[in-house]
Amino acid sequence: MTAMMAQLRLCGILPCIQATTEAQLYAAAKELNSLGFPCIQVDLTGEQPEACVWSSVLALDGLAVGAKISTWGQAIRALEAGAGWVSLPLREALLDREQWDKVIFCVESPEELQILGEAGQQISIPQEALFACPPHSAQSLREAFPQAGLVISGCGDAMECRNWLATPGVLAVSCFMESLEQKVVQDARRLHRLWAQTLDFSLAHIGINPQAPEDAAKTALAFAKLLGMTYMPGEASDYAGTIIEAMKEKGRGRHGHIGIGTGDLTRGMFYAQRAGFAFDMTSRKNDPAGRAILYYLEEEIGGFAVHLLQK
Structure with missing residues (x-):
């Protein structure tokens, strides 16, 4: 080819x-x-x-x-x-x-x-x-x-x-x-x-950075109540369903991060690159088989780090 x-x-x-x-x-x-x-x-x-x-x-x-x-x-x-x-x-x-x-x-x-x-x-x-x-x-x-x-x-x-x-x-x-x-x-x-x-882009989740570690549970519980979703505590984050991720420690992004799902990560990244965006290639995360499933943009958008996520 x-x-x-x-x-x-x-x-x-x-x-x-x-x-x-x-x-x-x-x-x-x-x-x-x-x-x-x-x-x-x-x-x-x-x-x-x-x-x-x-x-x-x-x-x-x-x-x-x-x-x-x-x-x-x-x-x-x-x-x-x-x-x-x-x-x-x-x-x-x-x-x-x-x-x-x-x-x-x-x-x-x-x-x-x-x-x-x-x-x-x-x-x-x-x-x-x-x-x-x-x-x-x-x-x-x-x-x-x-x-x-x-x-x-x-x-x-x-x-x-x-x-x-x-x-x-x-x-x-x-x-x-x-x-x-x-x-x-x-x-x-x-x-x-x-x-x-x-490319089947859709919102995968929003990660919210805390003011204090105890904010994670409060934030996730509030969204779970608001949206009728299950509250799920975790080691690094607490969740309201799969949409809201309340961080226990500050992660990427001034306010947090936004995950955008796509049906084809490679093609989704190409689309973004052709639109003028660049990716932090060191941010790659893999699935158990070693295939890439996540990359972050180099720059924040509106105070949020943004990553594409393979569906």
Whole structure:
């Protein structure tokens, strides 16, 4: 997997733009770039000239650009112009195999895998190949190519996207973005919300620092009474359910700390980093198997230390 594909996996959402002018494409790409998206794909399968795409968009910092095209000849031109990857129909795999690490093969149905080459031979596709496919073809591709990476197209909503991104082998879901001038900002923000929704952020707990050690029990009991939750004393903290953690000694943060749960800690951290936040990598906590489950931000927010927590 290339470095750009690794970033695509960390984001999970691949905006796909079809534009008829360079100005349209640049406006859409710039808006997505400002929101932290690391990768976009430009659809060149329509009638617009290929040349409208690259000159300004490729100059945007921190943005990898791929191209969806129709033929291997277009693919070569796009890669030579600076495209990070190309998406093209599986049948074009017959023509060249030297740059397959930069190719996403588009497969609409499992039957396409049986396509024959010019000499009557089946295409020899690497097990580590990358495929773009609709949901109904994903299972067949996973069975035929268990080491392959998949980009799922045509997902319906945030929950479906989240479920696919939790599926082994799925790198991302591709989502169409409007390039019309009056819709660019609105649609870019829609995709940004979708990105956040796939991370399943939610409040895990609030840790409250004490004025004195005996404050922990008082604080936890008060919240337990207020919220109808169980009071649970502990060695370092007392709890009201799982939401309120009353510290017995001052911990991180001027006032305490806030834990934010996420369905994917690695992707959640990437989202925060793309938004300009940094993490204290020494704050890592592991589960019994040695996997990271928690990292704190370097800076407090509103007097609270903030950490992400793997659900």
